[in-house]
Amino acid sequence: MGARDRIRDFFIANVGKVLTTQKIRKVGGISEYARRIRELRDEEGFQIKSHVDRADLKSSEYILETLERKPVISRAISPQLRNEILERNGFTCQLCGAGPGDQDPFNPNRKVRLHVDHVKPISQGGTDDKGNLRVLCSACNQGRANIQPPSDTALNILARIRKLPRSEQQEVFDFLKQKFQTEE
């Protein structure tokens, strides 16, 4: 039995429980447990979540949420295509407007991470066509965000603010800060 099999069995036996990397490493007998977990997730569709997906998990913790498996996505899009989509979308989440370096609204200790998402999922026949790709932040990608999508206008403005020099951004920040402090 290989390391992946042992780690799979370990997760299945502890479904719904938080497991530490320390234990997983012990069970797997390897230091490359992270790669094995990725394989279980990407190649076998196991819904193993980490601190990237859930704010309540520490960086050393994983959980198999359910025995139900997700349809497997056979391959990731190429780094070139990924970059193209990121640039096209102004490195901005197309649902909430978050950008890299912004604080993750669900975990103040983390920065937002951007993903390239399939509008129509591969599992439902979606393709890697550019029109089917968009940038989402980790929160929106996980469907955790409970925010109304901003209007095109708001997105455009955010994208423009990102391109401004720091001093100009500071001015915008001061303006908004003052506005919202006054309203409170």
Ligand SMILES: [Zn+2]
């Ligand atoms: Zn978002």
